[in-house]
Amino acid sequence: MNNIKANRLKDQIFKFWGIACTLLGLVLLAIFIGSILIDGLQRIDWDFITSLPSRKAERAGIYTALMGSVWVLVLTTIIALPLGIAAAIYLEEYARKGKLSSLLEVNISNLAGVPSIIYGLLGLEIFVRILEMGSSVLAGSFTLALLILPIVIVSTREAIKAVPQSVRDGSFALGASKWQTVARQLLPASFGGILTGVILALSRAVGETAPLIVIGALTYVPFAPESPMDEFSVLPIQIFNWISRPQEGFEVNAAAAIIILLLITFLMNGIAVFFRNKWQKKLG
Template sequence: MSKSNQRKSRIVDKTFKYIGLAFTVFALLVLAVLITDILIKGLTRINWSFFTNLPSRHAANSGILTALAGMLSLLFFTILIAIPIGILAGVYLQEYGTNNKFAKFIEINIANLAGVPSVIYGILGLTIFVRLFGLGNSLLAGAFTLALLILPIIIVATREAIRAVPGTLREASYGMGATKWQTTRRVVIPSALGGILTGIILSISRAVGETAPLLVIGALVYVPFIPEGPNDQFTTLPIQIFNWVSRPQAAFITNAAAGIIILLLITFILNGIAIYIRSKWYKNIKY
């Protein structure tokens, strides 16, 4: 009796393992098919002029210079806005406001914000930054909107990283006579920096692919110049791809595939940096 039971459990155990394996392989296969398809369609289109040309009605002469420049400047301002706010909010919630109702209220709202669809941020950005603040469809308006979008990710990552700092470190610091601010600044944040940076980079790699909120705030499609300041109009790579995909000529679809490869590459690089920082940081720190 018990022997057959044992055999049964062992079979269940094995089956579960193989089912799990099958699903993992399936997910990876889908990804592989997608990537191969894009590579086959777009790889031959990538050459130097693809990076240096302006948008054009001729698919073969059309390039991503302004879209890439627009995207990088947009990310620059987004980071500039989101990092201080995100880190400070995370530090406050984790180090100072753990026990008051106000902080709990904020915490719930941040969790909710993380789940809001990105278009909604676009509508918010349109009303507040574009119209109310009168920023128009400028880089700054786009950066503020994207900053709002990635704030919850940075805040949550900051909190997680700070939570991982052992309490004994703090107590040691207090024991030496340090104030709370000194402890936070010199002990807690430096030890948590690895986790915080990882969170920031992951949030950037999310912002890279966003199209919907930018379209809502009025980002343009045909922009034949590189933005020269925060008040300039802009376009980004995902918008360029979106436009190419909807064109009737097949050659534009090839362009879109090439654009997607570049976008994927940027995301991979960002994620790679995040993983590198994480592993390096945790190797160096010994509590």
């Protein structure tokens, strides 16, 4: 009897402990977002989005940094998506399971944990200097694509792995080749999961500052990029610059720019959720 009571008590205690842990994270996040909103919301208007950087906080805007972020995001997607998905398909469906593939597997997971500034140094040497891309949008996008490639590969593999073996067996039994099975069965079935992974990886890329500063992304750019070879700035660099300025108005600007950055991230996560639901229903 006593034993049962004690166990129930432990159960209750653990439950409340769990609730407390959950709340701690959520409350802190809510306070953070709340204070950012209070500081920055009144600063956001059309002028703020379409103006160039300025020494006067109330005149300064994020236009070039925002356009830079959008360019980098689009190019990074275009570079990382095909590479990551193809690598994941190879590892999951084609590669023979053995020492080599498990070595690859461990290393890809490790790469996902490498500090982003290391990717910046790699990008500076390979893309900016050896391939002579300069401090361009393209060099920045390649660098960020490398950065998120491990995440894309890992999450794509997970998504493909989640497709039941019976689907593969069925396809092969009907005489389909491996490529046909991958293209017509596995990819459509796992596409929602793949996309979720890709978009979460991109959400990380859009917030990166360090590797872009290392490859030479600028802080003051009076024009939006017009080609992948143009120089650029991105939102996080602009935010960082504003936060370290003495005049109080820049702090408000930084908060407003953070809201825009958060909106982009939320939007992207929303798209991920939407696609996941859509594709999962299709499969069912």
